[in-house]
Structures are given as C-alpha cells and as structure tokens.
Amino acid sequence: MEYILMIIGAVLVNNIILAQFLGICPFLGVSSKVDTALGMGAAVLFVMTLATLVTSCIQAYILVPLNITFLQTICFILVIAALVQMVEIILKKISPSLYQALGIFLPLITTNCAVLGVAILVTQKDFSILQSTVYAISSALGFILAIVIFAGLREQLELVNVPKGMKGVPIALITAGILAMAFMGFANLV
Amino acid sequence: MSKLNILTKGFFKENPVLVLVLGTCPTLAVTTSVKNALGMGLATTFVLLMSNTIISLLKNVIPDKVRIPSFIVIIATFVSMIDLLxxxxxxxxxxxxGIFIPLIVVNCIVLGRAEAFASKNTVGDSILDGLGMGIGFTIALTIIGSVREILGSGSFFDHKFIQGDGILIFVLAPGAFLVFGFTVALVRYLQSKKKLKTEN
Amino acid sequence: MAKKESTLLQLVVTLTLIALLAGVALAAVYTVTKTPIEMAQQQKKTAAINQVLPGFQGELKDCECTVEGDKDPVTVHLAYQDGQCCGAAVETYTNKAFSGRFDIMVGLDAEGKVLGTAVLKHSETPGLGAKITDTESHFIQQFVGMNPAEKELKVKKDGGEVDAITAATISSRAFCDAVNRAVAAFNQVKEENHE
Incomplete structure (x- = not known):
C-alpha cells in the first residue's frame, strides 16, 4: 500500500516535471514529436533507476559511514556521468538496435537535472534503498507521462496559427502551464 | 568583440534564460519570490565566475578527452562550496x-559557458563572460520572481501590500510556466522591434 | 596551437589531480563552515523554543523519546522553572505531509495544552501548504489552548475541530499529526520521569 501511494504520488500528484520542475530542458528540447519523446523517456527511466540505485548505495555505505556527505554532489554527478557513458558503451556492444533508438539521448541525460535531482531527493527524504528505487522508477514514469502528453500537444500546435512572438518556446511554456494546471487536479488523490 | 561587449551581451542580447532558454529548471522552481530568485541568481553567478576562471586557467593542461568530466568536477566543487557557505x-x-542549490551543477548555462567560452578564451575574457552571463541570469530570475510574487502573494521582498491572498495560481506550478512563457514572448517582441528599427 | 594526442596515463593523472584538488578544497571549506552551520541550526532551534514558550526563562532538560508505532525519535526539551516542570518544547515531525516530512517545534504547558508552534523545516508547496509557516494566520493561532491529550486533533473534514488551510488539507492533517505526536511524546517523557 505504501508503495502504491508513493507511485501515485510521484507520477500524478508531485509530477517531477509539472510540479517539481526537474528535467525541464529535455521536456522543452525533445518534445516536438511523440516518438522522440518516448525514446527520451525510456532512456531517462533506464538511467534514473540505475543511477538512484547506485547513488543511494554509495550514500548508505560510503558517504554516511565515513562522514563525508559534503562530497555528495560531486560524487553523484560523477557517478551519473560515468554511468551514462557505461550504458552507452554496453548498449552499443549488446544491443545495437536499442542503442540506435536511445543512443542520441544518452549523452543529454548527464545534464538532465531530473536524474541528479531524484538522486539527491531520495537522500533528503531518508528513503531506504528499495524505497529509493521505487521512487526513481515512478518519477521516471511521471516524466514519460508528462513529456509524451506534451509532445502530443506540440504536434497539434504545429498546425495552429500562433502569433509571431509566441511561436516556439513561449507557446510551449504556456501549454506546459495549462498542463500543470490539469495535473493540479490530482492533488487530493493521496 | 570589445571587453564591454563580452560583459554586457549576457544582460539582454544573449540573455541565457530569456533568449537562449537555458537553465530553465531553477528559473521555474525558485522564482516564487524575489528573495529566492535573487539568491539563486547570485549563487549561480558565483559558480559561473569561479568555474569560468579556473577552467580558462587550466584549458591547456586538461587533455581534450577528459575535458567534460574535468569541467564537471570543477563545477561541482564550487557548487558544493556555495552550498556549504x-x-x-x-x-x-x-x-x-533547498535542492536547487546542488542542482546548479546540472544548470546547462554553467557547463555551456565552460565548453563554449572559457575553454577557448583568455582568463580575463572568461571572467567577464561568466560575470555577464551570471548577471543576465539574475536579471531574468528577478523579473520573473517579481511578477510571480506581486501577482501571486501580493507582496514584494516579503512586504505585503494587500490583505489576504494574491492570485494564488501565480505562485503555484502553472504560474511559473505562464509567467516564463509570456516573458520570453515579450523579449522576442522587443528584439524583433529593435531589429526592425536597425534595418530601416 | 594543436593539442598533442594524450596518453592514457596523462588522462588518468590529470583527472586524478583535479579530483584530488577538488576534494582538498572542499574539505577546507567544509571545516571552515562546519561551526557556522551548526550554530545556525542551533540558533534556529533556540529561536523556535523562545517563540513557542513565550516568556520562559528557566532551564531546559533534553530527552529523546520514540512514540509507540514510530520509527524516528522526537526530542523533548522539558522546561523547568524553580525546579518545577512547567511544560516543554517538543521537536516533532510528521511523515504524512504533501512533500514527505516536515519538522515543527511545539510548546506545551504542564498539562499538555498547546502554547505555540513554529515550523523548523518543510518543503510544502509555496502558496498552499507553505502557509503553515505564517505564524499570524488563523490556522496556526487556532492551535493555541487546544489539548490533544483530551481530544486528538483532527481537521474538520475528518470529524475534528481544526479548520484546515484552504486547498491544503494534506498539509493541515500532517500538522495535526505532528502536534499529536508532540503531546504523546511529552506525556510519555513525563511518566518516565515520575517513575
């Protein structure tokens, strides 16, 4: 039950993009087509889960026992950067087709603040390693949900006559605002 | 490009937030009040300034292949420092x-300036560039923060000037997107007008 | 100026050097800021205690206590004036908040009536749940004088007496939970001290 609530909370109520503002760059950057949005989402799901698993282990077994939590930021970002590189190399060897699909998104993920954000959030919330992993997966699902809906909307926006100054980023941001309003309706779910 | 130009281009013409649309996460998240926006802007300016300086000093020592990881380590160090301070x-x-201080590490503006400017230019220019970009970032955040605080809470720098609540939606998540969207649109409109003027 | 192709050794050496320097620099800043950070936290606590126990001048005695069914302990600062226990400031928390957990300080008199509350740490939504920090609001003021030991605090929606913050029922419910926990801890500590 606790986990179900956590999943609903992270996907709908505290959606990582629309309520917590993490991962806005890819949200705006890779959301012009539903296909690419799905690809980016899959890559984030993969990296975020793995990264949170690794960083919460590091936090629990290295940083806290040695009392060097002030090195947290530097450690986590290095782990994420290394992990992304590793995933890229392994995917290239094992599954070239998957690499073709996700490849271009992987390097972008290092600077996706959603990944580092979730890794730091779970340490602040004092989650156990299992809880952290569940939280990471549900956050990533929330990311996918938001970016895919948004990409669908933007595909339609392409066909609409928008005032010149509003074209591109401004209208996308305003659409995101309305989407965030819609998501606020989930607030009393949990 | 003149020295002054390097410094001032980030203020408006190449404003990292309003024109280049980088560093959007903190822009949306911490602009619920002017105080937060200003604090975030100054913290990021510090990191930009320091990382630009150090990276520009070390640009000939760092091998090309480990460029990005080295930059990340340098940036993360300054971010952790400002976090502790x-x-x-x-x-x-x-x-x-809260969490948005450590997240300066993944603010694309910082890594972007390191890669695009500091790793190719002299120390002096890099300092000016970092300072200019940081100030531009601060200006953008302060504008958005002011609008959101005035409309959303009916206050400015925590000084309330109306009774009760403001238009709550502006402090909440949707308001962040809306204000940011309209500000970018306004800047584009102003720029297109300016361009028109210079062309005629 | 074209850069030379670097050997693997060079790569490893530069990266290690940078990481090492970064570690040293950070450790230095950490040592310098360690005391101010601790002091800032201590100051915040003292300010909160003064706020929730207005006019109190006596001695504080700290005890830790875990309320039945909880995982984390609560710190009870028992307030002694002229050798008599005249109440307590309790550092309590809730895990039921909208964004995880928040910590509040609750001032209680000797019978367990609420004297005041102060928020120590929270991450609730600005404009909604974050109103718990507004000490002059009706929501915070209504707690003064209530005694959760006689009647458990609940928001009106759940059949209690507390008016919830508009559109922030979860945060209000969590606030009640934290205050209830404070009183439970206070009574538990009081009993232990009497034995």
Missing part, C-alpha cells in the same frame, strides 16, 4: 532554495 551564513535562504 549558504547553509552556514544564510540558513533561511538554504531552506527555501
């Missing part, structure tokens, strides 16, 4: 900015 000397700011 804010916790020690401005605890109330630390609690309201």
């Amino acid at each position: 804010i916790q020690g000397y401005a605890p109330s700011l630390a609690s309201s900015l």
Whole structure:
C-alpha cells in the first residue's frame, strides 16, 4: 500500500516535471514529436533507476559511514556521468538496435537535472534503498507521462496559427502551464 | 568583440534564460519570490565566475578527452562550496532554495559557458563572460520572481501590500510556466522591434 | 596551437589531480563552515523554543523519546522553572505531509495544552501548504489552548475541530499529526520521569 501511494504520488500528484520542475530542458528540447519523446523517456527511466540505485548505495555505505556527505554532489554527478557513458558503451556492444533508438539521448541525460535531482531527493527524504528505487522508477514514469502528453500537444500546435512572438518556446511554456494546471487536479488523490 | 561587449551581451542580447532558454529548471522552481530568485541568481553567478576562471586557467593542461568530466568536477566543487557557505551564513535562504542549490551543477548555462567560452578564451575574457552571463541570469530570475510574487502573494521582498491572498495560481506550478512563457514572448517582441528599427 | 594526442596515463593523472584538488578544497571549506552551520541550526532551534514558550526563562532538560508505532525519535526539551516542570518544547515531525516530512517545534504547558508552534523545516508547496509557516494566520493561532491529550486533533473534514488551510488539507492533517505526536511524546517523557 505504501508503495502504491508513493507511485501515485510521484507520477500524478508531485509530477517531477509539472510540479517539481526537474528535467525541464529535455521536456522543452525533445518534445516536438511523440516518438522522440518516448525514446527520451525510456532512456531517462533506464538511467534514473540505475543511477538512484547506485547513488543511494554509495550514500548508505560510503558517504554516511565515513562522514563525508559534503562530497555528495560531486560524487553523484560523477557517478551519473560515468554511468551514462557505461550504458552507452554496453548498449552499443549488446544491443545495437536499442542503442540506435536511445543512443542520441544518452549523452543529454548527464545534464538532465531530473536524474541528479531524484538522486539527491531520495537522500533528503531518508528513503531506504528499495524505497529509493521505487521512487526513481515512478518519477521516471511521471516524466514519460508528462513529456509524451506534451509532445502530443506540440504536434497539434504545429498546425495552429500562433502569433509571431509566441511561436516556439513561449507557446510551449504556456501549454506546459495549462498542463500543470490539469495535473493540479490530482492533488487530493493521496 | 570589445571587453564591454563580452560583459554586457549576457544582460539582454544573449540573455541565457530569456533568449537562449537555458537553465530553465531553477528559473521555474525558485522564482516564487524575489528573495529566492535573487539568491539563486547570485549563487549561480558565483559558480559561473569561479568555474569560468579556473577552467580558462587550466584549458591547456586538461587533455581534450577528459575535458567534460574535468569541467564537471570543477563545477561541482564550487557548487558544493556555495552550498556549504549558504547553509552556514544564510540558513533561511538554504531552506527555501533547498535542492536547487546542488542542482546548479546540472544548470546547462554553467557547463555551456565552460565548453563554449572559457575553454577557448583568455582568463580575463572568461571572467567577464561568466560575470555577464551570471548577471543576465539574475536579471531574468528577478523579473520573473517579481511578477510571480506581486501577482501571486501580493507582496514584494516579503512586504505585503494587500490583505489576504494574491492570485494564488501565480505562485503555484502553472504560474511559473505562464509567467516564463509570456516573458520570453515579450523579449522576442522587443528584439524583433529593435531589429526592425536597425534595418530601416 | 594543436593539442598533442594524450596518453592514457596523462588522462588518468590529470583527472586524478583535479579530483584530488577538488576534494582538498572542499574539505577546507567544509571545516571552515562546519561551526557556522551548526550554530545556525542551533540558533534556529533556540529561536523556535523562545517563540513557542513565550516568556520562559528557566532551564531546559533534553530527552529523546520514540512514540509507540514510530520509527524516528522526537526530542523533548522539558522546561523547568524553580525546579518545577512547567511544560516543554517538543521537536516533532510528521511523515504524512504533501512533500514527505516536515519538522515543527511545539510548546506545551504542564498539562499538555498547546502554547505555540513554529515550523523548523518543510518543503510544502509555496502558496498552499507553505502557509503553515505564517505564524499570524488563523490556522496556526487556532492551535493555541487546544489539548490533544483530551481530544486528538483532527481537521474538520475528518470529524475534528481544526479548520484546515484552504486547498491544503494534506498539509493541515500532517500538522495535526505532528502536534499529536508532540503531546504523546511529552506525556510519555513525563511518566518516565515520575517513575
């Protein structure tokens, strides 16, 4: 039950993009087509889960026992950067087709603040390693949900006559605002 | 490009937030009040300035292949430093900015300037560039923060000038997107007007 | 100026050097800021205690206590004036908040009536749940004088007496939970001290 609530909370109520503002760059950057949005989402799901698993282990077994939590930021970002590189190399060897699909998104993920954000959030919330992993997966699902809906909307926006100054980023941001309003309706779910 | 130009181009013409649309996460998240926006802007300016300086100093020592990881380590160091300093000397700011201080590491503006400017230019120019970009970032955040605080809470720098609540939606998540969207649109409109003028 | 192709050794050496320097620099800043950070936290606590126990001048005695069914302990600062226990400031928390957990300080008199509350740490939504920090609001003021030991605090929606913050029922419910926990801890500590 606790986990179900956590999943609903992270996907709908505290959606990582629309309520917590993490991962806005890819949200705006890779959301012009539903296909690419799905690809980016899959890559984030993969990296975020793995990264949170690794960083919460590091936090629990290295940083806290040695009392060097002030090195947290530097450690986590290095782990994420290394992990992304590793995933890229392994995917290239094992599954070239998957690499073709996700490849271009992987390097972008290092600077996706959603990944580092979730890794730091779970340490602040004092989650156990299992809880952290569940939280990471549900956050990533929330990311996918938001970016895919948004990409669908933007595909339609392409066909609409928008005032010149509003074209591109401004209208996308305003659409995101309305989407965030819609998501606020989930607030009393949990 | 003149020295002054390097400094001022980030203010408006190449404003990292309003024109280049980088660093959007903190722009949306911490602009619920002017105080937070200003604090975040200054913290990021510090990191930009320091990382630009050090990276420009070390640009000939760092091998090309490990360029990005080295930059990340340098940036993360300064971010952790400012994080500790804010916790020690401005605890109330630390609690309201929360997780977004460590997240300066992944602010694309910082890594972007390191890669695009500091790794190719002299130390002096890099310092000016970092300072200019940081100030531009601060200006953008302060504008958005002011609009959101005035409309959303009916206050400015925590001084309330109306009774009761403001238009709540502006402090909440959707308001962030809306204000940011309209500000970018306004800047584009102003720029297109300016361009028109110079062309005629 | 074209850069030379670097050997693997060079790569490893530069990266290690940079990481090492970064570690040293950070450790230095950490040592410098360690005391101010601790002091800032301590100051915040003292300010909160003064706020929730207005006019109190006596001695504080700290005890830790875990309320039945909880995982984390609560710190009870028992307030002694002229050798008599005249109440307590309790550092309590809730895990039921909208964004995880928040910590509050609750001032209680000797019978367990609420004297005041102060928020220590929270990450509730600005404009909604974050109103718990507004000490002059009706929501915070209504707690003064209530005694959760006689009647458990609940928001009106759940059949209690507390008016919830508009559109922030979860945060209000969590606030009640934290205050209830404070009183439970206070009574538990009081009993232990009497034995």
